[in-house]
Amino acid sequence: MPDTSPRPLVRTPxxxxxxxxxxxxxGLVGTSVALALVEAGVEVLLSDHHPENVxxxxxxxxxxxxxxxxxxxxxxxxxxxxxxxxxxxxAEALQRHPRAVVTDVGSVKTQPLLEVTAxxxxxxxxxxxxxxxxxxxxxxxxxxxxxxxxxxxxxxTPHASADPDAVETVEALVAVCGGTPVWLTPEEHDxxxxxxxxxxxxxxxxxxxxxxxxxxxxxxxxGQGVRDVTRVAGGDPALYGQIVSxxxxxxxxxxxxxxxxxxxxxxxVGGGDRGTLVDLLDHGVAGTRAIPAKHGGPPRAMQSVWxxxxxxxxxxxxxxxxxxxxxxNIEDIRIDHDPGRPTGRVELVVDxxxxxxxxGSLEEREWVTHR
Amino acid sequence: MPDTSPRPLVRTPxxxxxxxxxxxxxGLVGTSVALALVEAGVEVLLSDHHPENVxxxxxxxxxxxxxxxxxxxxxxxxxxxxxxxxxxxxAEALQRHPRAVVTDVGSVKTQPLLEVTAxxxxxxxxxxxxxxxxxxxxxxxxxxxxxxxxxxxxxxTPHASADPDAVETVEALVAVCGGTPVWLTPEEHDxxxxxxxxxxxxxxxxxxxxxxxxxxxxxxxxGQGVRDVTRVAGGDPALYGQIVSxxxxxxxxxxxxxxxxxxxxxxxVGGGDRGTLVDLLDHGVAGTRAIPAKHGGPPRAMQSVWxxxxxxxxxxxxxxxxxxxxxxNIEDIRIDHDPGRPTGRVELVVDxxxxxxxxGSLEEREWVTHR
Numbered sequence: 001m002p003d004t005s006p007r008p009l010v011r012t013p014x015x016x017x018x019x020x021x022x023x024x025x026x027g028l029v030g031t032s033v034a035l036a037l038v039e040a041g042v043e044v045l046l047s048d049h050h051p052e053n054v055x056x057x058x059x060x061x062x063x064x065x066x067x068x069x070x071x072x073x074x075x076x077x078x079x080x081x082x083x084x085x086x087x088x089x090x091a092e093a094l095q096r097h098p099r100a101v102v103t104d105v106g107s108v109k110t111q112p113l114l115e116v117t118a119x120x121x122x123x124x125x126x127x128x129x130x131x132x133x134x135x136x137x138x139x140x141x142x143x144x145x146x147x148x149x150x151x152x153x154x155x156x157t158p159h160a161s162a163d164p165d166a167v168e169t170v171e172a173l174v175a176v177c178g179g180t181p182v183w184l185t186p187e188e189h190d191x192x193x194x195x196x197x198x199x200x201x202x203x204x205x206x207x208x209x210x211x212x213x214x215x216x217x218x219x220x221x222x223g224q225g226v227r228d229v230t231r232v233a234g235g236d237p238a239l240y241g242q243i244v245s246x247x248x249x250x251x252x253x254x255x256x257x258x259x260x261x262x263x264x265x266x267x268x269v270g271g272g273d274r275g276t277l278v279d280l281l282d283h284g285v286a287g288t289r290a291i292p293a294k295h296g297g298p299p300r301a302m303q304s305v306w307x308x309x310x311x312x313x314x315x316x317x318x319x320x321x322x323x324x325x326x327x328x329n330i331e332d333i334r335i336d337h338d339p340g341r342p343t344g345r346v347e348l349v350v351d352x353x354x355x356x357x358x359x360g361s362l363e364e365r366e367w368v369t370h371r
Numbered sequence: 372m373p374d375t376s377p378r379p380l381v382r383t384p385x386x387x388x389x390x391x392x393x394x395x396x397x398g399l400v401g402t403s404v405a406l407a408l409v410e411a412g413v414e415v416l417l418s419d420h421h422p423e424n425v426x427x428x429x430x431x432x433x434x435x436x437x438x439x440x441x442x443x444x445x446x447x448x449x450x451x452x453x454x455x456x457x458x459x460x461x462a463e464a465l466q467r468h469p470r471a472v473v474t475d476v477g478s479v480k481t482q483p484l485l486e487v488t489a490x491x492x493x494x495x496x497x498x499x500x501x502x503x504x505x506x507x508x509x510x511x512x513x514x515x516x517x518x519x520x521x522x523x524x525x526x527x528t529p530h531a532s533a534d535p536d537a538v539e540t541v542e543a544l545v546a547v548c549g550g551t552p553v554w555l556t557p558e559e560h561d562x563x564x565x566x567x568x569x570x571x572x573x574x575x576x577x578x579x580x581x582x583x584x585x586x587x588x589x590x591x592x593x594g595q596g597v598r599d600v601t602r603v604a605g606g607d608p609a610l611y612g613q614i615v616s617x618x619x620x621x622x623x624x625x626x627x628x629x630x631x632x633x634x635x636x637x638x639x640v641g642g643g644d645r646g647t648l649v650d651l652l653d654h655g656v657a658g659t660r661a662i663p664a665k666h667g668g669p670p671r672a673m674q675s676v677w678x679x680x681x682x683x684x685x686x687x688x689x690x691x692x693x694x695x696x697x698x699x700n701i702e703d704i705r706i707d708h709d710p711g712r713p714t715g716r717v718e719l720v721v722d723x724x725x726x727x728x729x730x731g732s733l734e735e736r737e738w739v740t741h742r
Contacts, residue, residue: 133594145741147679153592182591192589200578200597205655206632207571210625212658218563220553221524222662223504225603226571232596234659237652241645252641254581255633261577262630270623274612281608284576287583288605291593308518316701317691324688333704370516 017172019043021076022066022097024089026057029105029134030080031144034062036177039146045069049081057141076169079104083242087115094123101169102127107193108246109157109186125163128170129186131155131193132179139236147178154179157186187250194250201232201240202251203258208233224334302331303355305348306370307362319346319367326361328354345370388543390414392447393437393468395460397428400476400505401451402515405433407548410517416440420452428512447540450475454613458486465494472540473498478564479617480528480557496534499541500557502526502564503550518549525550528557558621565621572603572611573622574629579604595705673702674726676719677741678733690717690738697732699725716741 020043023034027048034044034057044063046054054065066072077093077100079086086106093102094116106112109129117124132154154174158167174181184192208230211219244251261280268276309315323330332349350358359369391414394405398419405415405428415434417425425436437443448464448471450457457477464473465487477483480500488495503525525545529538545552555563579601582590615622632651639647680686694701703720721729730740 133592143741145679145739147739155592182588184588188586188588189592192585192592195581195585195589196593196597199581200600202636202651203574203578203633204596204600205652205658206629206636207574208655208658209632209651210566210570210628210658211661212654213628214563214566214658214661215559217553217555217559218566219661219663221504221526221560221563222567225575226567227662228599228602229571229575230655230659230662231599233652233655235652235656237649237656240652241649244640244648245643245645248640248643252637255637255640257581257584258577259630259633259637261580262574262626262633265573265577266623266626266630269615269619269626272616272619274616277615278608278612280573280580281576281604281606281611283583284579284601284604285606285608287576287579287581288601290582290585290590291598291601292590308516314695317688317695320688320691324685330687330706332706335701335703368516368518370514370519 017042017169017176018075020045020069020072020074021078021173022047022072022074022093022100023063023078023080024048024093025080025082026053026062026141027080028139028141028143029132029148030078031057031060031062031141032134032146032148033078033080033105033173033177035060035144035146036149037173038063040176042176045072045074053141057144060141060144062141062144074100076100076173077102078173079106081106082239083107083246086246087112087119090127091116091119094120094126098123100126101163101166103130103170103173105130105132106246107131107197107243109155109189110249111246113159113186124159125161126166128159128162128166129157129189130170130174131157131189132174132177149174150178152179153182155182155184155189155192157184157189159186190247190250191253194247194254198244198247198251199254199258201235202244202255204230204233301352302349303352305350305355305358305362307346307348308368308370309346316346319362322362322365322367323348323358325365326358328358328361388413388540388547389446391416391440391443391445392449392544393418393443393445393464393471394434394449394451395419395464396451397424397433397512398451399510399512399514400503400519401449402428402431402433402512403505403517403519404449404451404476404544404548406431406515406517407520408544409434411547413547416443416445424512428515431512431515433512433515445471447471447544448473449544450477452477453610454478454617457617458483458490461498462487462490465491465497469494471497472534472537474501474541474544476501476503477617478502478568478614480526480560481620482617484530484557495530496532497537499530499533499537500528500560501541501545502528502560503545503548520545521549523550524553526553526555526560526563528555528560530557561618561621562624565618565625569611569615569618569622570625570629572606573615573626575601575604672723673720674723676721676726676729676733678717678719679739679741680717687717690733693733693736693738694719694729696736697729699729699732 021037022045023030024047026046037044045066046057046063047066048054058064074097079089081089083106090104116127132149133152134148156170265280328350330348334347362369392408393416394401395418397417408415416437417428417434418437419425429435445468450460452460461473461475487498503520504523505519527541636651699721701719705718733740
């Protein structure tokens, strides 16, 4: 097993990436990788099942069609195709480019590795999976940007028989794209994303499903909380179906934990066992506090400041200008959504040690604030 | 059973509220009600288990201590105490003020009604429950504001034997506070808040609980989605324990639905049944679309515009000023939280028909936008 303990983030400079790099799949993520490589002076070739994606990505300056250089000696292949196709495309790339390192940017890591190993275990040492934590709300090359990965976690998931050189090549890719490397085994990666992404998405969908069944009267009482809980459930079912299916083992294991807690919860609420109910709620509070802070490092204590804002856009801009004048950095903003409200309520989340200063400063400028 | 069909929101002017109104419980909600009443010229008397809350609320101009007018003929009592104490305090108010209408602002409605009825069914006709959908993130009179309820849904929950005059008195209270009345039976109310508030909160806590158990490595991959899903789980366990316990029947029924879906989900993911998995995800998407739009009425199509913003406060204010200059109303804002990112990514949610205009306008002002 590779060493999966956290390594220091500042390391010796990674090996240089020598092109051409072949990007297979010119969607949002593939084209964004290509743009970052081109900006770094690396030659990029593009291929895609849909030729129009290659034309679009090329037009954005993300490299040129692989067909234009049929004999090119590829050093690195980056596979950025939908989850269902991943294993097959990686295996094919290993065959077709016998000297290349192959990586992918897919959301699951164990299943493709199994497929690649089954296809030809003699070449799998040149494959090292990876996974940038970057937006998937949009799709297609038009949404791409070379800065998509800047400062974002990018999992690198070497398997036991991966070449060290291949791992370094993928590390160089992450460095060029500006990602923050996080080393995990494929199995740990899949457990991590099941926990931090797939299971939250699925459970959000179950809560949202209750709203689909709701009488209209019930929905009149909808507040901000349930909107937050269900937001991710709006994602593309076909894509998430692929992602979740590709990570079935880890997802089922964690869903089993959720079910065990849900059974305890139902028994506690139904049986009037307040202690168990509060224990489960306390455990949830502990979970929200375990989430790393925006800038990495230990979570900082945050505090919310609420401000009443007349519901037209000029007032929001004025609020921001005044918040800036206070010198307090705003970590998060939420706008209250309750239907029909003539004045909105804006929540500004700031470092707890700065909240009083912000309140005083806004009040001096005649904002109506609420602690 | 009272008529629970939606009534038109524009009605004949409600009966005038004649004071003094007694507010029992000078916390956030009670003091906010008191402030709104005082602003409307109604005399308010305050009482609280903790005398310092009455002093604080009085100091804010929310009325004066009930002890200062021991013989006052109370027309309306508004009970704003924690869920566990609600039924007892309402029953006591009905006894102590034999001519008064009594309402409460608690989060659950069936359980207190049962307690009040059990205490003395001959006076329950003067009790009409209600529930404003207003912030509970904060507490205490210092957080109070007369505008807390403006435009927010405020459930009015008459039971079968409630006096029509008592219902009108509570309607007058809602009108004075600027709330948007929503009429529901106590039972429907409790099912509605179980669906839109209590169950989302509990399930959020179960997802957050998985993070409390997580290896630190897993948390390095945390993104915005799970932060949204788990945000409400940060709420006070003691308070939510009371609320959920008071609504056990409706909560257990809905949690049973969640468990049935969870069982289907586990079977589908574990058994490779992609069709059922996608069905459940589709149902979740339908739920997110059922949530009413910000300004009431049918949900409007929204579209997100992403903008790269250097992570210091001046840039955010400049973005807002430029967004305002575009003339497009911003319905929601989200700031990207990924750790260590030197440029933030701000999501502006706007009417879908206005998104292209906003993008063009921001691009003209040299913002880096992403569709």
